Amino acid sequence: MPSPSPRTGLRIHVIEDDEDIRAETVFALGExxxxxxxFADAPxxxxAFALQPCxxxxxxxGLPGESGLEIVSHLRTTRRLGLVLVTARGRLEDRLLGLREGADAYLVKPVNMMELAETLHAVGRRLFAEGTMDDGKAAAPAAPPQAAEWRLQEGDWILGDPEGRQMVLTTSERAFLGCLFRQRGHAVSRDDLIRALGGDVFDFDExxxxxxxxxxxxxAAKxxxxxxVHSVRGTGYVFAN
Structure with a gap:
């Protein structure tokens, strides 16, 4: 049996009314x-959040009573914390609505636990960078502004360029670019891109x-x-500008 992963220091609250999914998610994240x-519902x-915020x-x-969208909207107006929506609603309109309500990321069920973990790490890094994570220490002085660059935003569903233009991404485009962004400036193999798309490297149309x-x-051209995004002969692709 593999050893448990090192502790991340991130406190996560999972609000899910399906008991099996909730238990599996909490267990997997703990591992x-x-x-x-x-927690099964908003109340x-x-x-728990009032006693010890996450x-x-x-x-x-799709929670009973107060919906997940209402929870996200409420929390976003009262406190700065990371908010990740996990739902079976996969339409682009639903994803955009969730992001507009204040979610940092939007994942569609069934969710791979490794993808959820990487999403939580990414949201946690942004919170620490913004100085909003409650670690008992004063926030560090803001860093000087940097030159505009390419970025993934709104939970990585929107690509922004240095001039401020934006492009909404599909699920496969988000996975493809997210993989390239994590290794920006370095060639990413086709096998890694296939895995990012949820495919099997032995049974996937390259x-x-x-x-x-x-x-x-x-x-983008339109x-x-x-x-x-450049093709690298014999390897895969690279995001390098």
Missing amino acids: LGFDAQG SFYK DIAVVDI HRIDAIASRLRRK LGMRLP
Whole structure:
């Protein structure tokens, strides 16, 4: 049996009314190094949150009583913390609504626990960088502004360029670019890109990788964006500008 992962220091509250999913998520996150607790509805979550706030809340939308969207909207107006929506609602309109309500990320069920963990790590890094994580210490002085650059925002569902233009991404485009962004400036293998897309490296049409890259370039060109995604012969792709 593999050893438990090192502790992350992140306190996670999981609000999910399905008992099995809640228990599995809390257990998996605990094994991956998070301090995780589960709650079946908004009232039980709010009670625990008042006693000991979490760093990031993982919220199902379809909760009894107060919905996940209402929880996210309420928390975003009262306190700065990480908010991740996890739901079976996968339409683009639903994802955009969740992000507009204040979610940092939006994941569609069934969720791979490794993807959820990486999402929590990413949200945690942003909170620490912004000085909003409650670690008992005063926030560090703000760093001087940096030159504008390419960025993934709104839970990585929107790509922004240095000139401020934005492009909404599909699920596969988000996974593809997210993988390239994590290794920006370095070539990413086709196998790694296939895994990021949830595929099996032994049973996957590699032409899909090229099709996604081509589609992204075309979409970007229509918006006046010069997308720095380049093919690397014999390896895969690289995001380098």
